[in-house]
Amino acid sequence: MDALLLSRWQFAITTIYHFFLVPLTLGLSILVAIFESRYVATGNETYKRLTKFWGKIFLINFAAGVVTGIVQEFHFGMNWSGYARFMGDIFGAPLAIEALLAFYMESTFIGLWVFGWDKLSKKMHLAAAWLVAVGSSISGFWILIANSFMQNPVGYAIENGRAVMTSFLALVTNPNLPYQFLHVLGAGITTAGFVVLGFSTWHLLKDKKGDMEFFQIAFKWAAVYALIGVVIVGLVGDAHGKFLGQTQPMKISTAEAIWETEQPAAFVIIANIDQQAQTNTFEIRIPRMLSFLLYNNFEGEVEGIKDLQAKAVMQYGPGNYIPSVVITFWSFRIMVGVGVLMGLLALLAVIRPKIRLLEKSRLFLKTLLPAMALPYLASTFGWILTESDRQPWIVYGLQKVQDAASPNLTAGTVLFSLILFTLLLGATVAVTGWLMYKYGTSDPKAEKAVEG
Amino acid sequence: MILNTVWFILVTVLFTGFFFLEGFDYGVGILLPFLGKDNDERRAIINSIGPFWDGNEVWMITAGGALFASFPNVYATLFSGFYLALVLMLVALILRGVGFEFRGKRENKNWRAFWDWAIFAGSLLPALLWGVTVANLMRGFGIGQDMNYYGGLLPLLNPYALLGGLVFVSLFTMHGANFLTRKVYDAIAERAKKAAFTFWIIAAGLTVGFMAWTFFATDILTKPGINGLVPAVLAAMALLVTGWFIRTRKSGWAFITGSLTVVFATIMVFAGLYPRILVSSLDPSWSLTIVNAASSSYTLRVMTIVAAIFVPIVLVYQGWTYWIFRKRVEGKSEEMIY
Numbered sequence: 028m029d030a031l032l033l034s035r036w037q038f039a040i041t042t043i044y045h046f047f048l049v050p051l052t053l054g055l056s057i058l059v060a061i062f063e064s065r066y067v068a069t070g071n072e073t074y075k076r077l078t079k080f081w082g083k084i085f086l087i088n089f090a091a092g093v094v095t096g097i098v099q100e101f102h103f104g105m106n107w108s109g110y111a112r113f114m115g116d117i118f119g120a121p122l123a124i125e126a127l128l129a130f131y132m133e134s135t136f137i138g139l140w141v142f143g144w145d146k147l148s149k150k151m152h153l154a155a156a157w158l159v160a161v162g163s164s165i166s167g168f169w170i171l172i173a174n175s176f177m178q179n180p181v182g183y184a185i186e187n188g189r190a191v192m193t194s195f196l197a198l199v200t201n202p203n204l205p206y207q208f209l210h211v212l213g214a215g216i217t218t219a220g221f222v223v224l225g226f227s228t229w230h231l232l233k234d235k236k237g238d239m240e241f242f243q244i245a246f247k248w249a250a251v252y253a254l255i256g257v258v259i260v261g262l263v264g265d266a267h268g269k270f271l272g273q274t275q276p277m278k279i280s281t282a283e284a285i286w287e288t289e290q291p292a293a294f295v296i297i298a299n300i301d302q303q304a305q306t307n308t309f310e311i312r313i314p315r316m317l318s319f320l321l322y323n324n325f326e327g328e329v330e331g332i333k334d335l336q337a338k339a340v341m342q343y344g345p346g347n348y349i350p351s352v353v354i355t356f357w358s359f360r361i362m363v364g365v366g367v368l369m370g371l372l373a374l375l376a377v378i379r380p381k382i383r384l385l386e387k388s389r390l391f392l393k394t395l396l397p398a399m400a401l402p403y404l405a406s407t408f409g410w411i412l413t414e415s416d417r418q419p420w421i422v423y424g425l426q427k428v429q430d431a432a433s434p435n436l437t438a439g440t441v442l443f444s445l446i447l448f449t450l451l452l453g454a455t456v457a458v459t460g461w462l463m464y465k466y467g468t469s470d471p472k473a474e475k476a477v478e479g
Numbered sequence: 480m481i482l483n484t485v486w487f488i489l490v491t492v493l494f495t496g497f498f499f500l501e502g503f504d505y506g507v508g509i510l511l512p513f514l515g516k517d518n519d520e521r522r523a524i525i526n527s528i529g530p531f532w533d534g535n536e537v538w539m540i541t542a543g544g545a546l547f548a549s550f551p552n553v554y555a556t557l558f559s560g561f562y563l564a565l566v567l568m569l570v571a572l573i574l575r576g577v578g579f580e581f582r583g584k585r586e587n588k589n590w591r592a593f594w595d596w597a598i599f600a601g602s603l604l605p606a607l608l609w610g611v612t613v614a615n616l617m618r619g620f621g622i623g624q625d626m627n628y629y630g631g632l633l634p635l636l637n638p639y640a641l642l643g644g645l646v647f648v649s650l651f652t653m654h655g656a657n658f659l660t661r662k663v664y665d666a667i668a669e670r671a672k673k674a675a676f677t678f679w680i681i682a683a684g685l686t687v688g689f690m691a692w693t694f695f696a697t698d699i700l701t702k703p704g705i706n707g708l709v710p711a712v713l714a715a716m717a718l719l720v721t722g723w724f725i726r727t728r729k730s731g732w733a734f735i736t737g738s739l740t741v742v743f744a745t746i747m748v749f750a751g752l753y754p755r756i757l758v759s760s761l762d763p764s765w766s767l768t769i770v771n772a773a774s775s776s777y778t779l780r781v782m783t784i785v786a787a788i789f790v791p792i793v794l795v796y797q798g799w800t801y802w803i804f805r806k807r808v809e810g811k812s813e814e815m816i817y
Contacts, residue, residue: 087580090576090577090580093533093536094572094573098569100543104554104559105558106562108627111547111551111552112551112626115551115554115555116774116775118547119546120778123541123544123548126541132796135533135796138530138531138800139530139803141816142804142816146803147803192775193777448569455573459577462581462584465584465585466584
């Protein structure tokens with residue numbers, strides 16, 4: 028393997044690790060702030076305990092998110108110096124603004140929140156909680172401005188072989204951005220919902236007398252929260268697909284494994300993809316369905332991968348512009364399939380008290396335990412889809428991945444760091460998960476669980 | 480052109496803030512296993528930087544981000560060139576960052592001892608590696624015509640750079656000890672005061688050697704026009720009186736003058752480099768400067784407006800945090816989070 032391929036693996040692995048932690052930070056920071064708001068508004072001590080209990084889970088997760096995030100920032104210079112030189116004029120700005128607006132805010136107010144229970148007034152403390160939550164979302168917003176540019180470049184010119192910013196406004200109003208940001212925020216809310224649901228369920232199944240009320244309240248909130256999250260993700264995802272159908276049809280056609288241009292276009296449910304022969308050797312299709320999904324009518328034309336490849340050659344010169352269709356097609360199906368499943372589970376959790384059978388069902392509760400893994404699965408495959416679907420480009424239409432790598436790294440060097448980061452970040456994520464389990468299943472009445 | 484200088488200054492400010500703030504919490508991390516005799520003492524020591532260290536670390540992230548935004552070629556050359564050093568630094572920062580959070584989560588002696596030493600190593604290594612990096616920046620390293628450095632790790636670990644690393648470690652340890660003297664209860668503060676003096680002696684000795692070497696091996700102090708001589712003299716004076724204040728138990732002043740030492744030393748480095756940022760030891764014309772490494776004037780203008788609005792806001796609320804947690808950690812366990 029050469030240094031380029033190893034750098035790609037390293038970035039992919041560390042990004043996936045990082046994004047195991049990010050969604051929960053995004054979603055749980057808001058939920059914790061909501062619990063604290065309830066406490067401040069009502070004076071109900073149970074909400075204070077909810078705040079502290081889930082706040083602990085949030086903090087464990089947050090620390091690991093920070094350290095894996097630093098790795099991401101450094102990577103752009105370390106492994107992708109070609110990218111940093113070509114894109115620095117545009118990409119550096121949102122990254123620096125993310126640090127200036129969001130990281131300072133999150134880190135400072137998290138310190139105040141953790142250590143300030145006795146030193147700040149109730150309202151100031153609540154403000155700190157919300158500033159942490161808002162800071163997390165601002166952070167996501169700015170890094171997705173950077174990523175949105177890579178997906179859909181706007182407000183730039185090419186000068187002396189590098190991309191330069193010509194409109195900051197265009198950068199922050201990238202039409203791709205609202206979809207990506209709300210999709211990620213919705214994923215965060217979903218993740219927090221399912222994690223809180225899972226741990227609450229664990230306690231409810233144990234049937235301990237004293238804790239029931241505490242976890243029933245948590246369950247109720249989390250069920251609604253998860254459902255809101257899934258609905259946001261679904262609606263925004265659908266709209267994003269339509270947008271991409273207009274702007275970057277190659278992404279849609281590869282995610283759907285449509286090799287030949289079709290009008291009307293069928294939706295392929297599953298397929299056996301032969302990338303070499305550029306065909307599907309087996310597929311199950313719903314006629315006209317893809318036209319409907321993309322255009323809300325049953326007639327629309329969807330360009331096939333082969334035609335799009337020919338167009339790309341005309342536009343960018345000779346080369347292979349087709350990403351791995353196996354990866355994009357199946358990532359998309361896993362993401363959406365898991366999303367639908369989560370929507371169903373969240374809905375059942377919400378209506379559970381209304382339906383006697385469901386309320387009594389331990390089987391349903393038991394399915395909510397493994398369901399904690401679902402949002403992680405969906406997020407991971409969501410990013411695999413987004414990033415794979417852009418190949419061979421690192422910046423769509425402007426720079427290819429192969430031109431972005433640092434020229435001065437040997438394969439051995441990158442292999443060393445790849446192994447090191449994979450093991451260390453893997454261990455970090457594993458310990459984080461284990462500590463979350465330990466605290467999520469601890470008794471909130473025991474002082475230790477709250478104070479650590 | 481003026482904006483390029485403005486951003487050079489802003490990058491200097493960010494690195495100065497980083498070394499001043501994270502400097503003492505690296506120092507606290509280095510001293511942790513030695514000044515804390517038992518679990519309660521170690522908790523008190525960690526809690527003294529508990530509300531701050533994460534915010535301090537953001538100065539490094541922001542300094543990196545600002546470098547990326549304003550001088551992307553510097554970011555590319557430096558980070559790819561110092562690849563293995565940065566890998567080690569990241570490993571250290573990961574262990575340290577999760578160490579603070581994970582340490583207290585289990586009541587198990589081995590678990591806590593493991594994280595104590597992880598925090599120690601995770602503080603020592605970045606301090607050392609930043610010193611090595613800065614010394615290499617001062618002397619220049621083998622940047623080629625294509626702006627890339629192909630030499631790998633070993634040439635960066637030259638004796639001059641390693642001495643620079645030790646200067647950083649000793650200064651930061653002294654800085655951390657001065658901080659602890661003010662911020663923890665008496666039993667530990669007394670030990671911290673002794674450590675501060677010991678590391679003051681070490682830092683002073685190493686600094687004299689390093690500065691003499693700097694005088695002969697680099698142009699940081701002697702370059703015509705703007706150079707690092709004046710801030711170097713100020714840093715030396717600040718360091719000198721720090722020793723006096725430590726001895727006379729004026730711990731507040733010792734912390735202030737120790738901080739000024741770090742601040743002036745950082746200014747010395749950047750003043751000595753200006754208008755270069757990365758000096759090529761192969762050919763001076765291959766150096767990266769505030770001109771050939773910079774972003775477009777449009778981007779610099781946008782970022783100047785953003786920085787002008789938000790840097791003051793950050794300073795106000797971070798300063799306010801230090802005010803809220805100005806009291807000593809008294810070691811009552813209900814106060815302890817970590």
